[in-house]
Amino acid sequence: MKYSRIYAEDVKVGDELPPLVKGPIQQIQLTRYAGASGDFNPIHQDHEFAKAAGMDDVFAHGMLSMGFVAQCVTDWAGPAAVRKLGVRFAAIVRLKDTVTCRGRVLGKSSKDDVHLVELEIWAENQRGEKVVTGKATVALPSRDG
């Protein structure tokens, strides 16, 4: 079930998060993301500008892909669970690309009733090339309350 509650006790090292498939990327989403984020770099909107800058075409904001990866984590752990999220943008996401976000549990720790889970997170395009790689830390509730 989507948005079901997950508890620290239910998580094992090596567990995989349910994959999240986003896209195909359309220009309108890049325009919406520009408005929502305030990043109006024309390289994401204007084909001529992108060409003049030496790119083949416009491409997606890295932060949009990071938003997808964050959604993969929050769909699983809950929107308020994320303590840390860090990524490297490994490759450009282009128009018409499909982005599949994935995650895997790397480790668990508990201290003072705070239960932290370390995740490896990444996103790949339809050719299986990694476009985002990174790590996240989420705090999960315990069944003991």
Added chain:
Amino acid sequence: MPIQLNKALIGRELQPFVVTIERGKIKEFARAIGDANPLYLDDRAGQASEWGDIVAPPTFMTTFRDAAGDNTDFLRELGTDISRLLHGEQEFELHRPLRPGDTLLCRSRIVDIYEKTGRSGPMGFVVRETVATDKTGEIAGAMRHITVVRL
């Protein structure tokens, strides 16, 4: 001869700025990502949650900008322009969920500028850190942004 970035900017503290998180902006941001989580979009779901209101998605701090600031001047001083920029890395630390009405003081600093030669030629890297504190002086969140400059 590739462009030289102005390393004198290392350590530069940018003008602090204040942001107040707007309810509509959280929803617009979640919708732009295509994330329909009710804790971002549905005020009633937010009120019923342990947070008492909707919360912002984990990457929302990327919207924190100095409305009075002009990035063009900074890029000129750095020795480049917007057409050469790529986003290299990004990290967020969230000390608590961000909610509508939160007013945060944001302080940014250029912590490093360096060059490396990669597969696609010489690249410059500009590392900027921002810390957002609330009215009580507690850190609500922090972010680290690495901009790549195609030299």
